[in-house]
Structure formats: C-alpha cells, structure tokens
Amino acid sequence: MPSLVAFETLTELYENLTKKYENSSKTAFAYKPSPKDDYKPVTWDTVKEDVTAVASYLINQGVEKGDRVAILSENRYEWAVVDLAIQMTGSINVSLYTTLPANQCEYILQDSEAKIFFVSTGIQLKKAVEVFDNCPDLKSVIAFDEPKVKELMGHSYVKLFDTICAEGLKAETKHAAELKKRAKAVKPEDVATLIYTSGTTGKPKGAMLTHRNIVSNVKSAHEALTIGEYDRCLSFLPLCHSFERTGGYYAMMSGGAEIYYAESVDTVAKNMTEAHPTIVVSVPRLFEKIYNLVNKSVQEGSAILENIFSWALNVGEKYWQGKRGVVSLQKAIADRLVFNKLKQRTGGRIRFFVSGGAALPSEIGTFFMSAGLNIIEGYGLTETSPVMTANRYGDETMGTVGKVINGVTVGIQDLETNEIIAQVSGEDYPTNITSKPGEILNRGPNTMKGYWKNEEATKEMIDDDGWLHTGDVGRFVDGRLKITDRIKHMIVNAGGKNIYPGPIEDMFKTSPWIDQLVVVGERRSYMAALIVPDFEALQKYAKQNDITFKNNEELIANESIKNLYSKEIRTFSKELASHEKIRDFRLIPTEFTVETGELTPTLKVKRRVVEDKYGDLIEDIFSADSA
Secondary structure, three states: OOOOOOOOOHHHHHHHHHHHOOOOOOEEEEEOOOOOOOOEEEEHHHHHHHHHHHHHHHHHOOOOOOOEEEEEOOOOHHHHHHHHHHHHHOOEEEEEOOOOOHHHHHHHHHHHOOOEEEEOOHHHHHHHHHHHHHOOOOOEEEEOOOOOOHHHHOOOOEEEHHHHHHHHHHHHHHHHHHHHHHHHHOOOOOEEEEEEOOOOOOOOOEEEEEHHHHHHHHHHHHHHHOOOOOOEEEEOOOOOOHHHHHHHHHHHHHOOOEEEEOOOHHHHHHHHHHHOOOEEEEOHHHHHHHHHHHHHHHHOOOHHHHHHHHHHHHHHHHHHOOOOOHHHHHHHHHHHHHHHHHHHHOOOOOOEEEEOOOOOOHHHHHHHHHOOOEEEEEEEOHHHOOEEEEOEOOEOOOOOOOEEOOOOEEEEEOOOOOOEEEEEEOOOOOOOOOOOOEEEEEEOOOOOOEEOOOHHHHHHHEOOOOOEEEEEEEEEEOOEEEEEEEHHHOEEOOOOOEEOHHHHHHHHOOOOOEEEEEEEOOOOOOEEEEEEEOHHHHHHHHHHOOOOOOOHHHHHOOHHHHHHHHHHHHHHHOOOOOOOOEEEEEEOOOOOOOOOOOEOOOOOEOHHHHHHHOHHHHHHHHHHHHO
C-alpha cells in the first residue's frame, strides 16, 4: 500500500507534503487557463509560494486563530490555495455553494461572522457586493477573476486575488515568525471548517468539522482506496461539500496524487479525455448518464452488435466475479471488441471511480464492474466528515455501500423500540453480521463537533451516548451496509404500508426513456410518479415514428408517447410488490436542476420542492382516487 506522510492536522498534511516534494517537479494541481489551452500543472513549490502569500495577507488583515474566512467559488486552483492558507493561519474555512442566491449567502456570512470573503467570477462578486453592507463582520471581498462589469470593482472593500497575493508577498518577512507559530499551534480538536447544510428544511446549519474529524476520515479513505503518487484525480463535485472535500481533495493530497480541475460539471466528459485521470469521484448521476448513453447506442445498432455487447457484459461479469481460465481469454476479446472503446472515453487510465452522495443503482454498478471500470461506493454524511462505510478496491459488492471504515462504529437502531439491534466496528472484519432494517447510527472520531451556535440541533443529531443519528434506514448484510432510504422520505400509503421510494426510483433510472423520476403517493391508495423523460431519446423516437411536435410540452402530450411510458412503467412495475407498483404517472417537460431548485448541489432530488412545484399534477393524478 502507498505510504502517507505523517500528519494529525490538515496543517501538518500540507506542511509535510511541501517538505517531501520540495525542489522537485512533482505536480500538485493542474487547471486549464482557458477552454482552448492544455492543462497547466502547478508544482508543490509554487503552491507553497502562493499559500504563504495568501496566509501572510490574512494575518496582515487581522485574521486571528478561529476566525472565519468564507469562499464562494467553483472548483479551481485558487480555492485550494485559500483553503490551505486558512489552515496555516488556524482560521476556519466557510465554503458556500456557487448556486446559492444572494440572500442565502448573506445568512451564512452573518451566521458564521466571516471576516474575509473570497469569490470567483463576476457573478459571485455581484452577490458579495449586494450583501456586504448587511454583514457587519465582513472586512473585505477578494475576487479571483477581474469582473467584466467594472463597476463591481468600484468599492474600497473589493480587491483582486493577484493584488492581495502581491501584498502578502511583501508582508511575508514581517509575518514569517507569526505564521510559523500559528501553524504549530493548530491542534486536532480545532475546527477546520464550517459546512452548511443545504437548508431544504429551515435555515442552513453549519456543521463544525475538526482537524481530527477530517484527518481520521482521510486516513481511513486512503486505506480503503489505496491512493498513490501515480494517481491523478479529476475534480468537479463542489469542494464546499464534504464528499469532494475529503475524498477528492484531502485524501488525494495525502497519497501524493495530482488533482486536475474540470472546467465545469458540463465539461467532465471532455476533460476526462484531456486529463487522463486514474480516479474520478462522482455522484451516481454521472454513471447513470454514461450507462444510458451506452445502452441507447447499442439499441440503435444492429442485432449483431447488440448480441456482441450482451455477450461481452456476461463475460465481464464472470471475470469480475473471479472466474478465469477460458473466461480470461474471452475477457481479452470482449475488451478489444467493446470495453476498450468505453475506457478511452474516460481517458484510458481509470483505475476506479468513487461513487457517493446518493445510492448507486445496483444494475448500473454491475455494468461498470463488468466493463472493467471499478466503482467503489461509499456512504456517509457531512456530519460524519463524511465517510462511514466504503467498499474496498478489489473487494466491491454492488448493492451495498461496503464495510465500516477503521476507527468508526456503525449501529442499527430499531425504528419501533429504539434499541441498538446491531453494531459493527471497522476493526471487526471479517464478520457475518446480518440485521433487519433500522436507523443507521455513527460513533467515532469522524463525528462532527456539533452545529455552529446551535446546541438544540446538535442534541437532536447526537444523543447522550455519542451516537449520531443519520436519519437513514439500512441494514447489515453479511457485514456490509445496505441503504434502504431516508426516514423522512418514507411514504405511508392509505393502507398504512411503509414504502421507501429510493430503491423504486433507482430501478426506473435504468430505463433508456427515463432521465429523472420521483415517486409520490403519501396517504394515497396507490403509488404514482412524476417523470422527466430522456428527451434526446424521445425526440429521436418521435422522428422515427412520424410524430410531429413543436416543443417538449407538445411531445409529452402525444398519446403515442404516453402509451410508450405506460408500457415501460408496467414492465418495470412487475418487479415490485403490489403496494409499491406505479399505477399512474405524469410526464414533465423540463428536467430537475440545481439552478431551478429541484436538486441539491450534489444532484439529489429535493422532494418537498418537487411536490410543491408540481402539486397540481399530483392532485390531478389522484383526483379520481379521492372523488
């Protein structure tokens, strides 16, 4: 296994990496200056120069140990520089999603009492200027990019990143001793970051994650993933989310891996072929899109192509399950005929993908594993820094989120009696523990310190015995954790039956005609669904079948299209229990997005928002039922 540098805090991690790679050409990060440019590597020596300059500037501005410094930015090199400078000065990183409107940014800045606010583009700078006067603790706003709207720079508190780096460079000698003292004073129990929840129910809460919380998780993640200096990670999930922060940033750094920044979420497919990553950390949505794209391509081809593809998948699954001999020869042929083309689309060097943030449909996971593109699925929350369980590289079991990581204990609490009916520690393996479903609990060094200035919410989340209550339902199957769904997502139908929509929705996502789907039916006599079609596939189908339409609304109103979806729903519902079957549906003309509010920044559906927004459609579905 690749070795780690020694560290007990994120500050030590950074300092020891700069010492290890001093005067070398070792790449730490890489980015594209513009879409037309190649990736530009940044060495650890350059990182140290930039971090020291920013850290000196922060000290010069009066930022003290424990003060909050906020960042509103997409994933980019400057984000990492500012974060590492924050850790060096003993201050606290407060990261904001770029999709947040100005009023939510204002709330977080006020609640955290942030002193300095770093922003990326002109769009984000505009938000900062809008809220600055309402944030009394805020001293200055630093923009990474010079805005196109010059008026935004016409405020005394706004400066450009290059300007403050130059100021920090001049102040380095003056603050060198203080910076060294600050870095040495950082302790494992100190808060490293405040990560605010998305705030879909009430105001956002700031989870306080300490250096110990994150470092314990980084070390366990490194052990599960075997990250080394030969690895390169493509980073595109929001760094203000704990999944990317720990898995795609700190864990990668700890193993000496290179971090390449995608230009945006929309350019990930292109950037994979340019960056040639060995590891990609993602949410299931990326894998669902690749899966459906490949399936569509096969279905549109000849019968011979479809048969070859099915044969290759069958061979790939046998090989993944450990069968060799003749299967090895067949796998080599399958790679040449089918899988190598898919691997080239991912950059040609992928060792494995990491999936988290939401459940990965088992069928999609099996597809990737059969193709020789390993997916390591894990599970956790922001409040657990975030990883609680993970499949190990080379020991993946689809349909589960793997084994409990070292140092952590996961419990299952009976939903009726509140008794702990099973608990497994990371050091307990091998184990054959199997339990019935219950609420998943966490206890260990990865458990957050609490919510910032919110003791009441902290006590609701962490009980007197130190168990953090996740709100998720799951069970152990042969020692591996299997997620059922969120407790609050559970639907109780008119007959009192409990239905978890997540697994049902995951099954339907494998349909080539369905892009997104939300199950509804609370207190109703049957289940129904709101469906966002895969419009690319649907429009192609319509043209092939002489169905005329002017727009998506007209397309989904067509009776032939409705019949197509009725047939698809009936086919998939055969796999469900009678009370889970989808009896009716409505098609929606626009996809759920982060920008329109139906998705979280990590692409999970906000059910309450969807149900409110499409309340009339839901009532229309069940109008006959209530008549």
